[in-house]
Amino acid sequence: MSRVLSGIQPSGQLTLGNYIGAMKNFVKLQETEECFFMVVDLHAITVPQEPAALSEQTEALAALYIAAGIDPSKASVFIQSHVRAHAELGWLFTTLANMGELERMTQFKDKAAGKESVGAGLFVYPTLMAADILIYHADLIPVGDDQKQHIELTRDLTQRFNSRFGEYFKTPEPYIHKVGARIMSLDDASKKMSKSNPNPGSFIALLDPIDVIRKKIARATTDSGMEVRFDPANKPEVSNLMSIYSHCADLTLPEIEERYQGQGYGSFKKDLAEAVISVIEPLQARYHEIRESGEIHQILKQGAEKASNIADRTLAEVKERMGFLLPRG
Numbered sequence: 001m002s003r004v005l006s007g008i009q010p011s012g013q014l015t016l017g018n019y020i021g022a023m024k025n026f027v028k029l030q031e032t033e034e035c036f037f038m039v040v041d042l043h044a045i046t047v048p049q050e051p052a053a054l055s056e057q058t059e060a061l062a063a064l065y066i067a068a069g070i071d072p073s074k075a076s077v078f079i080q081s082h083v084r085a086h087a088e089l090g091w092l093f094t095t096l097a098n099m100g101e102l103e104r105m106t107q108f109k110d111k112a113a114g115k116e117s118v119g120a121g122l123f124v125y126p127t128l129m130a131a132d133i134l135i136y137h138a139d140l141i142p143v144g145d146d147q148k149q150h151i152e153l154t155r156d157l158t159q160r161f162n163s164r165f166g167e168y169f170k171t172p173e174p175y176i177h178k179v180g181a182r183i184m185s186l187d188d189a190s191k192k193m194s195k196s197n198p199n200p201g202s203f204i205a206l207l208d209p210i211d212v213i214r215k216k217i218a219r220a221t222t223d224s225g226m227e228v229r230f231d232p233a234n235k236p237e238v239s240n241l242m243s244i245y246s247h248c249a250d251l252t253l254p255e256i257e258e259r260y261q262g263q264g265y266g267s268f269k270k271d272l273a274e275a276v277i278s279v280i281e282p283l284q285a286r287y288h289e290i291r292e293s294g295e296i297h298q299i300l301k302q303g304a305e306k307a308s309n310i311a312d313r314t315l316a317e318v319k320e321r322m323g324f325l326l327p328r329g
C-alpha cells in the first residue's frame with residue numbers, strides 16, 4: 001500500500017478544475033491506498049485573507065471533500081494548521097531551499113507578475129508544500145498539472161536533506177491524469193480554469209446554482225468549425241470541453257467523438273451541461289447535509305489526531321538529524 005497525501009487551498013470557491021484535476025483522484029486512491037487529505041489554510045494566507053472568510057471557507061472545503069466522496073473511514077481528512085508540525089518542518093525546509101530555485105517557480109512568477117510588492121510567504125510557499133508531503137513520507141501526490149513543478153522541487157529538497165543529514169526520506173511521485181490534468185477556462189482555453197479569474201463565466205464553481213452552470217456551459221467559447229474532435233493544438237476550446245465531458249460522463253475521448261460525429265456543437269454542449277450537473281447536483285445535496293449536521297468537526301478532529309501522530313514523529317527525527325538539542329528530563 002502506498003501513502004498518498006494532497007491538499008487544496010481554502011481560498012474562495014472550489015472549481016470543476018479542482019474537482020477533476022485533484023479530488024476525483026483522491027476519491028479513487030482512497031480505495032487502495034493509505035490517504036491523507038488536507039485543507040491547506042497555512043498556504044491560503046500567503047495572499048491576504050479576511051479572517052471570517054478564511055474560517056468559513058476552511059470548513060466549507062472540508063465538507064466538500066466529504067461531499068465529493070472522500071470517506072473518513074478510509075482516508076484522514078484534516079486542516080493543515082491543526083497539525084502544528086507542518087509549520088515547523090516548513091521552516092526547516094525553507095532553510096534548505098535556494099532563492100534561485102524558488103524564483104524559478106512558475107506559479108510564483110505568475111502570482112508576482114506586475115505586482116509592486118510580493119509577500120514573502122508566497123515566495124517560500126513551495127518549501128511548506130515539501131514539508132506537507134515529506135512529513136508523512138508520502139509516496140504519491142495526486143495533483144493537477146500546475147503543481148508538478150512544486151513536486152519536482154520537493155524531490156530536490158528530499159535528496160538535499162538525505163545527502164546532508166543521512167538517508168531518511170523517500171522521493172515522492174506526482175500522480176496526474178493524462179486527460180484533464182489542466183482544465184482550462186470556459187472563455188479562453190489558453191488559461192487555466194481558476195477561481196481567481198475575475199470573470200465568473202470562465203469557471204464552474206462546485207457550489208454554483210445548477211441553472212448558472214447550464215448557462216455558463218451554453219456560453220462557453222467554442223472553436224470555429226463544427227466538428228467535435230479532440231485536437232488541443234487546433235481545437236483548444238472544444239478539446240477542453242471534451243476533457244470535462246470525459247471525466248463527468250465516464251466516456252473516453254474517441255467515444256465522445258463517435259457520439260457527436262456530424263452533429264455540431266449544439267447537442268454536445270447540452271449533453272455536457274447535463275453530465276456536469278449529474279456530478280455536481282448530488283455533491284451539492286451531500287454538502288448541505290454535511291454542513292447542517294455539524295459532523296465535520298469530529299471528522300477533522302480524528303483526522304488531525306492520526307496525522308499528528310505521524311507528523312510529530314517525523315519532525316522529532318528531522319530535528320535530531322539536523323543537530324537540534326532536544327529537551328531532556
Ligand code: TYM
Nearest residue numbers: 006007008009017018021022129132143144181182183193
Ligand atoms: P490549489 O488549491 O491551487 O489547487 C488544488 C488542486 O487542484 C488542482 N487544480 C487543477 N487541476 C486541473 N485543472 C485546473 N484548472 C486546476 N486548478 C487547480 C491543483 O493542481 C491542485 O492539485 N499548492 C497546492 C496545495 C498544496 C498541496 C500540498 C498539494 C499544499 N500542500 C501538498 C499537494 C501536496 C495548491 O495551491 O493547490
